[in-house]
Amino acid sequence: MAVLSTLVYVVGALTALLAVYYTVRDLSADLVLLGASALTLVVWAVMGGALLARDLGGGSVDDPVTLYGYLLTGLVLPLAGGWAGLWERTRWGSLVIGAAAVTEMVLMMRLPQIWAGGFA
Amino acid sequence: MSARPSRGLTTLLVFVYGLFALSATARSLVQILREFDRAPVAYTLSLVAALTYIAVTLTFALRGPRSPLALALVIVELVGVIAVGTLTLADPALFPEPTVWSDFGIGYGFVPLVLPLAALAHIARSRRRASRGQDVGPTAAEGR
Numbered sequence: 360m361a362v363l364s365t366l367v368y369v370v371g372a373l374t375a376l377l378a379v380y381y382t383v384r385d386l387s388a389d390l391v392l393l394g395a396s397a398l399t400l401v402v403w404a405v406m407g408g409a410l411l412a413r414d415l416g417g418g419s420v421d422d423p424v425t426l427y428g429y430l431l432t433g434l435v436l437p438l439a440g441g442w443a444g445l446w447e448r449t450r451w452g453s454l455v456i457g458a459a460a461v462t463e464m465v466l467m468m469r470l471p472q473i474w475a476g477g478f479a
Numbered sequence: 480m481s482a483r484p485s486r487g488l489t490t491l492l493v494f495v496y497g498l499f500a501l502s503a504t505a506r507s508l509v510q511i512l513r514e515f516d517r518a519p520v521a522y523t524l525s526l527v528a529a530l531t532y533i534a535v536t537l538t539f540a541l542r543g544p545r546s547p548l549a550l551a552l553v554i555v556e557l558v559g560v561i562a563v564g565t566l567t568l569a570d571p572a573l574f575p576e577p578t579v580w581s582d583f584g585i586g587y588g589f590v591p592l593v594l595p596l597a598a599l600a601h602i603a604r605s606r607r608r609a610s611r612g613q614d615v616g617p618t619a620a621e622g623r
Contacts, residue, residue, distance in 0.1 A: 432501065440494070447487075449487055451488050451489075451490050451491050462498060
């Protein structure tokens with residue numbers, strides 16, 4: 360699980376940095392930035408899937424509503440960011456992708472607080 | 480300029496407001512449904528904050544930053560953050576559980592305090608541009 364959560368941080372940080380670069384250079388989102396955003400989604404899905412497997416495999420979650428709310432939000436965020444990047448063809452669309460990536464990392468920080476057992 | 484009218488910075492604000500609308504609503508509903516009696520004032524204010532975020536999100540998305548409603552709602556939001564922030568410091572007993580706006584949004588990296596200020600700046604900028612008649616994008620989006 361440590362590997363997967365680290366991966367979320369790394370991919371999220373890279374996506375955010377890339378998005379800032381696009382914003383500063385006044386670039387709209389292209390396939391590279393959208394791809395980075397999609398990668399965030401994939402990594403999050405794998406991490407969330409691993410948590411789900413651990414829950415189903417006899418783990419006891421104290422607060423399942425919050426946990427799965429967070430996992431779902433983490434899936435929606437890159438989609439929303441990518442959607443904005445596709446339709447808002449200015450630097451601001453790129454910045455939304457960055458904002459989504461930063462939020463993804465914040466969600467990741469909160470997950471072990473919600474279910475410490477899942478990361479033990 | 481692309482064929483589709485650009486909204487520029489408004490897009491970012493809609494995203495961030497939408498995010499807060501989603502998280503604040505989810506959080507306050509869970510709190511209220513689960514244990515309302517524990518902190519009725521805090522949970523009610525959480526719900527008020529959530530509704531404000533929903534309203535601002537929709538207004539920015541549908542009516543644009545120059546609508547009178549956008550200005551009014553953002554001012555309500557700013558007053559709410561400052562009032563609740565002050566109240567949490569002045570009378571912590573009212574808040575056994577934190578709200579989105581507690582201590583000026585400290586639990587959310589002070590974004591709740593910065594957000595209405597950024598929105599006000601954006602509103603002012605959009606209005607100034609409109610009065611100069613040099614706006615290309617946002618009018619088209621707003622005229623729908």
